[in-house]
C-alpha cells in the first residue's frame with residue numbers, strides 16, 4: 001500500500017446530489033448528503049430500500065458525476081482523476097461481470113495483469129478461501145463463492161481506500177464473518193472503508209461510524225453507540241406476563257410493555273433499574289421467565305424508527321434544499 005494520500009479524510013462528500021432524468025421526469029435520488037471517511041476507519045451506509053446508497057456510492061466510485069456537490073477520494077476528483085483514483089482504491093459493485101468461461105485463477109490473473117503492484121494471486125485466493133476453487137469456471141461458482149472472488153479482485157491492488165456495495169449479501173454466516181475479519185484487517189492497516197449493507201449486525205460489528213439514509217438524505221449519523229443513545233433498551237421473555245408478577249408497566253423506567261408474536265417486550269430507559277426490579281419481582285413471586293433476554297438499544301431499533309418515519313424530521317430536513 002502506498003502512503004501518498006494527503007493528510008485529511010480519505011473520502012469526503014459535501015452536499016452531494018444525484019438526479020436521474022431531466023425535466024418533468026427528473027428524480028433526485030441523493031438530496032444533499034455529507035460524508036467523511038478518515039484513514040483507518042470503517043463507515044457503514046445503511047438505509048431503507050431505494051434510499052440512495054448505491055446512487056451515492058457510484059459517484060464516490062467515479063462511475064457517475066454528481067448533479068451537485070463535491071466528492072474527493074484520497075484528495076482527488078474520482079471522475080477527473082479517474083485513473084489514479086482507480087489505481088489506489090478498491091471497488092466492489094453490487095453485481096460482478098466476470099466472463100463466465102474463465103476459471104477463478106484465470107480471472108484473478110487477468111485482473112492482476114491490469115494492476116501496477118498487485119499482491120500475489122495465491123494470497124488473495126487463500127484470504128477469501130478460494131484456493132480449492134482455483135480451477136472452477138466462474139459460471140459454476142455458487143453465489144457466495146462469486147462474491148468472494150469479487151472481493152479478492154477488489155483487494156488485489158492493496159488499495160488505500162475501499163468502497164464496498166453490500167459486500168456480504170449472499171454469503172453464509174461463516175463467510176460473512178471471514179469478510180468482517182478482512183475488513184477489520186484493512187482498517188487496522190490504515191485503509192479507509194466505505195460500505196453499504198442491509199445487515200445491521202454487520203454495521204454494528206464493523207463500523208466506526210454509521211450513516212442511515214432515507215429518501216435520499218442522511219437522517220442519522222454517528223457511532224453505533226451514539227445512534228442508540230436516544231433509543232430505549234429492551235427486555236424480552238416468552239409468553240404473556242405470568243401470574244404472580246406485579247403490573248409490568250409500573251416497573252421503574254419502563255416505557256412501553258407489549259405482548260405479541262408470543263413474546264412480552266418491555267422497553268426501558270434505564271435497563272439496569274428495570275431489569276433489577278423485574279428479577280426481584282420474579283424471585284418474590286417464584287416466577288420463571290422463559291427465554292429472558294435484555295439488550296441495550298441496537299442499530300435495529302434506530303433503523304426501524306427511521307424506516308417507520310419516526311425519525312426527527314427536522315434533522316432529516318437539515319440537509320434538504322441547500
Ligand SMILES: Nc1ncnc2c1ncn2[C@@H]1O[C@H](COP(=O)(O)OP(=O)(O)OP(=O)(O)O)[C@@H](O)[C@H]1O
Nearest residue numbers: 020021027029047048049050051052053054055056
Ligand atoms: N438509472 C436510474 N434511473 C432512474 N431512477 C433510478 C436509477 N437508478 C436508481 N434509481 C432510483 O433511485 C433511488 C435510489 O436507488 P439506489 O439504488 O441508489 O438505492 P439503494 O439505497 O442502494 O437501494 P437498495 O438498498 O434497495 O439497493 C430509487 O428510487 C431507484 O429507483
